[in-house]
Amino acid sequence: MVRVGQARGPRLPTGVLVTAGVLVIALMVVAGWYGFHRDEYYFVVTGQHPAIAAPDNPMLVPYLAAGWYALVGANLWAFRILPALAAGSYVVLGGLIGREFSSSRAHQLGAAAATGLLAIVLATGHLFGTTVFDMLATAAALWMLLRALRSTPQRWEPWIGFGVLTGVAMEIKVLAALVMLCCLAGILVLGPRRPLASAKPWIAAVIALVLAAPNLLWQAAHGWPQLVIAQDIASGGSGSSTSRAALIPVTALEIGPVICLVLVIGVVRLVRMPWRRNRYGWLAAGFLIFLALMLASGGKAYYPAAFYPALMAAGAGPVVDWVSRRPWRRILGGLLVAVSIIITVGLTLPVFPVGSALFKVGMGPNPDMGETVGWDGYIRTVATVAAAIPPEEQPHTIVLASNYGEAGALYLARAGGTTRLPPVYSGNNAFWYWGPPPESATDAIVVGDFPAAQLHAWYASCTLRARLHSPSGVGNSEDGAPVQWCTGHTMPWTRLWPQVEKLG
Known part of the structure; x- marks a missing residue:
């Protein structure tokens, strides 16, 4: 349960790290199956051409891909170690944010497990692309923002951490800026607004902009080619583009049909907290504003992924409490988790023979699978x-x-x-x-x-x-x-x- 105004929760349970480790191992088991993805080739080559920015992405991930490729070569299994570790770190964030909510150890473990069961975590953690690193950096920035807003009195450390992580995230994808602007809108609507009167959040924003400046200045000097690419995505030009009509259903699929329940519960709980004590409702408001902008402008279904660890942390507690009260509920919960794992693995990871009927089923919601063969x-x-x-x-x-x-x-x-x-x-x-x-x-x-x-x-x-x-x-x-x-x-x-x- 989210209990506002209390001290930070107990030490992070070992089970959170074990959950993240199991995910990393699962990703590494299949890392060498099928082949490289088109984006992986592209990022390695882009990173081999030193530049301030590229027309479609900042340069942080291309440089990371090129440097790692220089160390491990075309060994696909080794090449995908870094995205697997990023996915595992994303799962740990679910537990850490639960700790910020002063959740119990069981609730923190539930938050990490729910985060690890997200379909988008397996799908992106399997590939060396921008998405998994963007998810991690932006979700970590939200974690720092949570810490900054709840600290009394206001402290410099979380605000500086927020600024640095936001700047790093913007050097992976500019999408991080939109996430933070939506969160700012949520704070203005639901509070807490008092911290915004301090200089600390604005200095954090300056830090973020300074770190993101190389890409932003390059884009401005070259006529913002990334906006042209964004318009192409919105019009269906990308293989992973989603029509506006299908955006919410595909987003739910990328979360996972079972895990969607945890997210919905988290959003509802954050929004329904008493008005005067609502220190976290801005998270839910920012998420809903972000979804509304996606529907209005067009985008990809994975764009809201930075919000998921926090929303899982908010929703996992009530689910864990409900399941633990009755033996039959524990059995039902275990069955639902098992079904979720089977379906998610089949739709996101290279586990079926290439060209088989089940492979074709997976390519429907996950066209990236076909881009690796x-x-x-x-x-x-x-x-x-x-x-x-x-x-x-x-x-x-x-x-x-x-x-x-x-x-x-x-x-x-x-x-x-x-x-x-x-x-x-x-x-x-x-x-x-x-x-x-x-x-x-x-x-x-x-x-x-x-x-x-x-x-x-x-x-x-x-x-x-x-x-x-x-x-x-x-x-x-x-x-x-x-x-x-x-x-x-x-x-x-x-x-x-x-x-x-x-x-x-």
Whole structure:
């Protein structure tokens, strides 16, 4: 139960750390199954190109991915250690926030367990992407904000921690700024408003902005390309985009049908606390405001994930108390948890044979699963086409990929030295900003879907040499994509390159 105004709860139970450890072990067991995700290729390559920012993301995760890849190489199991640890830390936050609520040890353990059962934790903790690190950093910033607002008298340490963690989160995804603005709106509506009269929260905001400044200044200097990409996501341009009509149901699915009950109970409890003693209702208000903005503007279903540890901590106590009062309730609770685990694992982790009926079922709510298979075959197909190019033409040939996934996979395959490929270029997102090929590159192996009229304007002739084929039963976005041999580019790259640019 959330008891306002009391001292911080008992020491964090060992069970919270055990719960997080079990999650990390589960993620590592399957970490090497299937293959790299398109985003993982892209982040490694992006981090290998030093820059202040990229058009679609700040640079913190790309640098982390590139540095870790330099240590462990293409060992997929080792490469995914860091996101698994981030997911485990996210689970610990559920217990820590329960401690801030002065919850009992059983309630803290329930908060951590509920956080670990979230479908989004398994789905994102399995992949080295921005989402799992954004979830962790932003949820940790909310934890610090909780501590800052409840401290009496107001102390500098939690406010500085809040500012630093928010700034770090904004160097992972700018989404963290929107989360904090929604929380500020919740504080203005439900309180406590008195801490805002102090200089401490505003100095924390300055710290966050200073840390986030490199990405923000780069975006401003380049015309805010991230806004263009956000519009593309809202219009369904991303494989994980969600229509506004389906946003709430898909969000509930990414939480988990059973665990959704804990979240709803948490929101209701926070909102219904007595008005004069409501020191935590702003969390629920901020969450609901955030959902309303998502529905109005469009977004992805995982965007509210930073709120979940706190809402799980608020809702877990009543659920634990209700279950523990009767033997039949304990049995029912255990069955529901077991069913939730089975369903969540099947829909989020690579546990079924590629192309099987159950694999296809999982791809419905989790299309990222299909983006982790087939890349080795795609690389071999392009390499076969490259090997058939006449030797005298090879010095003038590049690979021109239609999207960052294709470009990232081919770039790393070439850089690894195990696959003979021409230099790889693309106009998609950060690849475009790294510049055009040399003017001597008159021919190209064109990979992926380009409009025919566009290719005819760029090259004197193009012939189909192959198609990318995904494993049987996997209908991902690369399946059937053409691989063409185009010769005699019709204009200098200085004129052609602006036409190649594609954000999204």
